[in-house]
Amino acid sequence: MWCLPTVRPNVSEMFKCSSSLRRFHSPMLKQATAARFSTTSSSPYLPPLFSVAPMMEWTDNHYRTLARIITKHAWLYTEMIAAQTLIHQQTNLTGLLLVLHQDRFLAFSPQQHPIVLQLGGSNVESLAKAAKLSHPYGYDEINLNCGCPSPKVAGHGCFGVTLMLNPKLVGEAMSAIADNTNVPVTVKCRIGVDDHDSYDELCDFVYKVSTLSPTRHFIVHSRKALLGGISPADNRRIPPLKYEYYYALARDFPDLKFTINGGITSVSKVNAALEKGAHGVMVGRAAYNNP
Numbered sequence: 001m002w003c004l005p006t007v008r009p010n011v012s013e014m015f016k017c018s019s020s021l022r023r024f025h026s027p028m029l030k031q032a033t034a035a036r037f038s039t040t041s042s043s044p045y046l047p048p049l050f051s052v053a054p055m056m057e058w059t060d061n062h063y064r065t066l067a068r069i070i071t072k073h074a075w076l077y078t079e080m081i082a083a084q085t086l087i088h089q090q091t092n093l094t095g096l097l098l099v100l101h102q103d104r105f106l107a108f109s110p111q112q113h114p115i116v117l118q119l120g121g122s123n124v125e126s127l128a129k130a131a132k133l134s135h136p137y138g139y140d141e142i143n144l145n146c147g148c149p150s151p152k153v154a155g156h157g158c159f160g161v162t163l164m165l166n167p168k169l170v171g172e173a174m175s176a177i178a179d180n181t182n183v184p185v186t187v188k189c190r191i192g193v194d195d196h197d198s199y200d201e202l203c204d205f206v207y208k209v210s211t212l213s214p215t216r217h218f219i220v221h222s223r224k225a226l227l228g229g230i231s232p233a234d235n236r237r238i239p240p241l242k243y244e245y246y247y248a249l250a251r252d253f254p255d256l257k258f259t260i261n262g263g264i265t266s267v268s269k270v271n272a273a274l275e276k277g278a279h280g281v282m283v284g285r286a287a288y289n290n291p
Contacts, residue, residue, distance in 0.1 A: 045184060047217045047257040048075035050270065053284035054118040054143070054188070056080055056150075063288065064112050070291055075114045080145045081105050083121035083130035106137045116141040118188070119177070120148070122159050122169065128176035135181055142181055146170060146189040149225035149235040161225040164193050167205040171212025178214045186217040188261075191245045192224035199245055206249060210256055219259040219282055222246050236262075236285075250277060 054077035064076045086105060117139040121127050131142055148160035163170050178185045187209060191202050209215050223239040241263045250258050259280035260273050270281045
């Protein structure tokens, strides 16, 4: 379902890699992508026209390898990687053991470009360190998870979707991440949390994050999140989709880019969103269950 006629041409040409390169992505490839995706580039930022959502325990190396066989154009995301996971053993591991620890979470085959690293966390210093650790691997973008409603994530330490309640912190975190990479930084969020679900509150989140950081691209799951014990599966089903919030953001923030996510399960729905004016479309479980 991913070979869409609306995908920008020649995307794959930018990421062709020599067969002589090592199996897993190495720092030498960083220079090959830095110029195209630098946040300081004079060319306008273009969000991925079509991407596959980050999904815990699903969008791993194996799935991404399969996905890249099917499509050379769709942008792929890693699973969410907690920033603290990457750095908590920094003081305990050295040399080869440290490299192997980091490679376990960050290494990927060069053929998986274009690929986005999604980080999770709420500690600004930890997120900055994680971005710095990921820098040599040559990811094409770094994304911060501000949308996961799982109690294991959102229920601990202002992590995941609860970050939407603190846009100032998100802005500071995105600025710190950007300071430690030279690729675009993006945010994946919902349209609200519990009773904080007005359009004005969503605009306040986007405005503060974008003014406090270089973030110019938001991936918006067009449902709010319900916390307090509801499962992630129910959070994908019970809160109603409000696509009107997404299109209003695209209208009211003309200097920013927005990717629509949530409830899009077919090529026809992807094309309908693009024809309606979506800057980009992200598909999740439909792309996994029916590749």
